[in-house]
Amino acid sequence: MTPTSKQAGKLKIVVLAGGISHERDISLKSGRRVADALAEKGAQVVMREPDHELLENLKKDKPDVIWPVLHGASGEDGALRDILSLTGIHFVGASGASAKLAWDKSVAKILASRAGIQTPSSITLPRETFRELDADSVLKLVTKSMVLPVVVKPARSGSAQGVTIVKKQEQLNQAMIDAYVYCDVAIIEDFVEGTELAVGVIDTGTGPVALPAVEIQPRSGHFGFEERYIAGETDYFVPARLAKSIATKAAKMAIEAHRALGLRHLCRVDMIVDAKGVPWFLEANVLPGLTETSLLPQAIIASGSTLGDVYYSLAQAALKGRG
Secondary structure, three states: OOOOOOOOOOOEEEEEEOOOOOOHHHHHHHHHHHHHHHHHOOOEEEEEOOOOOHHHHHHHHOOOEEEEEOOOHHHHOOHHHHHHHHHOOEEOOOOHHHHHHHHOHHHHHHHHHHOOOOOOOEEEEEHHHHHHOOHHHHHHHHHHHOOOOEEEEEOOOOOOOOOEEEOOHHHHHHHHHHHHHHOOEEEEEEOOOOEEEEEEEEOOOOOOEEOOOEEEEEOOOOOOHHHHHOOOOEEEEOOOOOOHHHHHHHHHHHHHHHHHOOOOOEEEEEEEEOOOOOEEEEEEEOOOOOOOOOHHHHHHHHOOOOHHHHHHHHHHHHHOOOO
16 A cells, blocks of 8 residues: 555645735745745645635645645635635644634724733724715714824735824825725724734644744834835844743733634734733734744744744644644
8 A cells, every 4th residue: 555645754735825815925935935844844745826726636636734825815814714624634724714703803803802802992994884974074083082193904904005004184094095905994993102023823732832022123113014025124023122021921912812713723913012011912813924034934933943843743733633
């Protein structure tokens, strides 16, 4: 009998990357990095696009595990994960149901708040409501009720696309328009001044563990799309320059958010630590960027592990139904 990849001690893994979202190029870069790291550990890796041939290709590939590395709606809104579940093939990352909860930032904030996690106050405005109630009237009420600056962002989008820090009332309308480019629902959120952190959470089957926090210091003052993916645009400090007690709070919050959203295997929790040392939950990413400049890989390396070891362990956990 010809040994399977599992019997031979080498997992056969299909890495899904690309897609048609605004973040296609980032997905391809992340996918190649994941594929290379897994191959270095001896895995048999095949890269596939989530296209009309995917399901037939999966039948031919017969992978032990699928690793979706798809950013944006095509990979993080839960729909593709629901389809993958129907194939019976184990996959790395959140279930379809949990991905849906985390992908919608307004829902994630509600669930985090119910779990006792602090998150900035906000309002959620669907585009149709914004138009029907008269945009100018709505924005006047917002500026009367909320203290500027505020953050305007799409409820469902990634890589800080469509995000604006609004410091003046006259900037608010354009910020809403920019957010609606990426999603038909926008969030207007209190701006919290402080240190921006990204805390990765990894679970290889023994329970979620927080990685060293990454402190983010964009040279432009805003951690936008270019600052995330163009080398030299942002300074990172890993581990973050925090007092031990604050670092512990940040790690605790990340794990609590991971659990509150029902996530598995890996995620990245973004937060702001204010001047009093209080962490504020912003969002959880079920599929954080995994490029050479991305935050989760930096945190893994800072923890003393290698990307190959962690990624392969996550694939093994997925195969065993753990995490």
